[in-house]
Amino acid sequence: MLFKFIRYGDNQLCAIKIRGTAFLWHQVRCMVAVLFMIGQGLESDEVHSIFPYALLDIERTPRKPQYIMAPEVPLVLRSCEFESLKFTCSLDAAQALHMHLQNECQMYQLQAAIYHEALLSCLPLENDQGLLENRTVKKKASHVPVFSRPTEPSYEERRAKFGLRKS
Structure with a gap:
């Protein structure tokens, strides 16, 4: 993976170049979600060093941890390349x-x-005492590390549920 940070106005954007021969459904959105957690300092050094390999290794991680995927809006598929085809x-x-x-x-x-x-x-809300008295403060949810989260059923468990045999 290649990371590139771009400044656009007051916003910092991150461009990620990911190369592969094939991707699973929503794999890139899942990878970006974990990268965001790493970038925010929410994940441990273990996840830094083994990402994304540990999540793709079905021996080490037979079930995908549950987390919210990155939104699709800022992600752009820029190109696909095929051997012997231009x-x-x-x-x-x-x-x-x-x-x-x-x-x-x-x-x-x-x-x-x-x-x-x-x-x-917009009027600044901090200066309006009437609004401040009636306003409730949302409690921020605490972060649960990726490998400590509940997991989805494994591939074998899904096949068993539907009575499918291995091909």
Whole structure:
């Protein structure tokens, strides 16, 4: 895996390049979720050193720990490469794509500016004592390490549940 940190305005973005010959359903979203936990310092040094191999090793971890996957919105599949196959794009299609992406970028920048102005015009809640007295504080859930969480059924347990034999 390759990590690259990018500054975009006031936000820091992380680009992750993951190469593989195949991926399981939602595997990348699960990997990114664990990487976020590691990045926030919520996971131990053990997870740092063995991730993602321990979670993919069915001998060591026969059941997937339960945790919330990373949202799909910021994740982008940028390319797929195949041996002996090269995709090409006509000049017209490339120009149309470029124009479409430019228009989308402008639309999102406009929407971001509108939301930013809305945020600036909001009244600060800290200064309004009437609101503070009625406001309840949400208790933050404590973090449970990945390998200490409840697990999902193993592959064999799922097959047994549906009465399927090994192929």
